[in-house]
Amino acid sequence: MFWSKIFIPTLKDSPQDAEVISHQLMLRAGMIRKVASGIYTWLPLGLMVLRNIENIVREEMNAAGAQEVLMPMVQPKELWEETNRWDKMGSELLRIKDRHDRDFCLGPTHEEVITDLIRNNVKSYKELPLNIYQIQTKFRDEIRPRYGVMRGREFLMKDSYSFNLNEGSLQDTYLIMRDTYKRILERIGLDYKIVKADSGAIGGEVSEEFHVLAENGEDTIAISDASEFAINTELLLQDGEDINSLEGQDSPDGHGKIIIKKGIEVGHIFQLGKVYSAAMQANVQSQEGRAVDLYMGCYGIGVSRLVAAAIEQNNDDKGIIWPESIAPYEVNIVGIGYTKEQKIADASNKLYTKLTSMGYKVIVDDRKDGYGVKMKDAELIGIPINIIIGNKFLENGEVELKHRNGDSSLTQISDLPTFFDHFKASS
Template identity: 45%
Template sequence: MKSSQILIPMTKEVPNDAQIISHQLMIRAGLISKLASGLYSYLPMGLKVLKKVEQIIREEMNISNAQEVLMPVAQPAELWQESGRWEQYGAELLRFNDRHGRAFCLGPTHEEVITNLAGQYLNSYKQLPVNFYQIQTKFRDEIRPRFGVMRSREFIMKDAYSFHLNAESMQAEFEKMHATYCRIFERLGLDYRPVLADSGSIGGENSIEFHVLAESGEDEICFSNESEYAANIEKVAFSEQTATCLPSATEEEVLTKKKTSIEAVAEFLNVKKSDCVKTLIIKTKEGFKALALRGDHELNEIKVQNLYGEFELASDEEIKSLNLKKGFIGVKGLNIDLIVDYSAAVMCDFVCGANEWDKHLTGANWTDIKFKTADLRNAVAGDDSPDGKGQLVIKRGIEVGHIFQLGDKYAKAMNANVVGESGKSETMLMGCYGIGVTRVIAAAIEQNYDDRGIIFPASIAPFQVVIVPINYTKSTRVKKLTDDLYQQCLDAGIEVLLNDKKERAGIMFAESELLGIPHRLVLSDTHADNGNIEYKARNNPNKVEVPFSEVLSYIQAQLSE
């Protein structure tokens, strides 16, 4: 294709709301155009990338014997009410009524629709196992859309759902999808990691996320430096510890002069944050709870939610009603349940609040304090790996895929049953497997760029080769050589972009680099004189002179690497 025949609205300006590099470069390179908050149009170059990502996913899903379907974006409320998620899902579910007053939503996911479909057409165990997938638009009414297509309101997702008669079959499909996802992300050219994860609002157990490693990632993922262990930080579980110290200090109440944060208290008392215990008050369905953690640790909200269900931090007024002083809450004399994190429970001679204004305790210990222990905290770098091998390293990741074992959560609620081998009706078990198709593009850019623009992995670049002729419209020799080379590439099945615009060489070079096309060929009058063509790979600063007669075979060799 020629540049003059395709819309590529490049710009040097960076949008004010573009906080991460992928958002900036996708706008600057003319891949996407913003319509409204969290809503983007894919322009021709961006759509070419999107379709390549979809094709790789589709090919690998088909190889795994999954069957492609396409389900509606608009979904009737009755299905969501049947599964129990109509109210549970929250404000991200965009609800609306049709002209007849019937309630619908725009689907953020399709568990209800596929379960309804399976309930209609699967009636015997002989039809199982089966896996259906689609590549479809989703809509989640994010309260704060950001980062371009990374967290938009409307996006494209590959979601798949499998149905099984027993847990062994469900596990086998889960493992097959794990292998399929690894092949997909390898073909996409991504540096990724599968990690243990929490199932979140989808539900189910045995959940694995696939993360692309990038500094801009919203998630923290933890790896052992000596084993294959890897988990999302919210999923890293710690075991109860055995105390390694004996109390030796005398407890003392000290004036801390309105120091209310762990940082301020530790600095004032000249101790480490790890020598302090902080106490948080939360409100649950069971009432108020006090959670105690080591001063340098952060609360893991997912772990607390798994213990007590939905919760929130107590307000200032609620803390006051419990006769506690915000900023000086301690672990002694509480009239509510106290739950102590495993790491904090083995501390000795620590600093904590004194439950009096402007006062803390030094030399505090757990003697005579009634409490329970639990795993409450996030991991930190250097923690022992939960598998007992090595220490944890923490990096940031972008979640691009997630696989679940849903069990009977949806099938049971929606009466999706088949006749089993015994002749009796049995509830099917389900698996769920998602890939954020549009998010993959942003993640690939976050991992592959430099100060000149995008460096697309070859498998998803909009074009394989760009031809940049100097003085194309002025020099008949350059035009003849360029047109011949362009036609040779087309005849050889090479995806080639010819920059035939009337621009200076520097501008054309900058545009090809911004777009991230893997291979560039440059022709000029000088090349017409010496019979060579200049070749440069996008990810390599070196240039190579190739004889015109050999350039096609040379570029084919580069494409095959």
């Protein structure tokens, strides 16, 4: 791809209504634009990152034996009445009417729809366990959307639902999902904690949250300084107790002292039990020929929120520093004087073709601008590696290899393919 062709409207100044760093940088880097409060358009660059994360999630879900479907965003009132949630949910459930005056809602989650699907199509214990997922746009009419896509009203989520014959099987699936979530966050390259959580309005007993650690996190979690233990502070606090009073207390798991950290909740896994299957008569015939309600689990991961979380954890005063796993482009070829010096343009284009054929995601800065403008943009949008082709190349064939993390070195342009061969092999 060429810079002159792609739609990346970068901004020098941060729009005034953006508070947290990820929101500011996503706007400045030309990744998103606001349409209404908590509702955003994803521009090409933002969408590339979103898709990269989505694909990692999809690959890991498939590897864990889950199967992808796509459920509707618009859901009928009748299903929600079966679980009583049409009444229980507040105004975060956006209700709409169709032309026949029938009630629908925009799906904030899909337990009802998936449970309806399974009860109508799965009749025997022999068909279990099942783990079904989708990656889809959700809508929750949040009381107060904020921080850009971190807490939007419309957002992209991977939600999966498991159907198991008994509690033991549910626990097996739950642990597989727990493992899968760990792999997803490690593959993206984020610092995270698994946190004991309140299962909230959704019901069920066992529940854990996956938090990406970041200063701007909306949740406060208590972590042991001596073990893996972490718990949402909401579960530790007595009425009126101050969060800071927890710091330094003995960890509830008996190992070490409590440290208070901020986290962004990017994943949440639940063992639901029979809450929904009982309400909706989702059962199968057991080996003994009796109808038994299914044990269910549900597992959510916020795909769009992960984009913001990744930026919160990886930025500096110049801009975003993408982990290579999700970078929109891995390599940026900066041709200085590209529009004027044919040799620079030729070398840039040739290198682009070569690296692209090696499997790298490459962009060429073919714009008429000078070095400063090009590097500022490259740093803002966080491309991991920049290859600078300029005067030195014209003089003696040398190009500069400049990493977003600050490292830089000079090398002959002819040595680059070998370098990238090794680079790919080692990552």
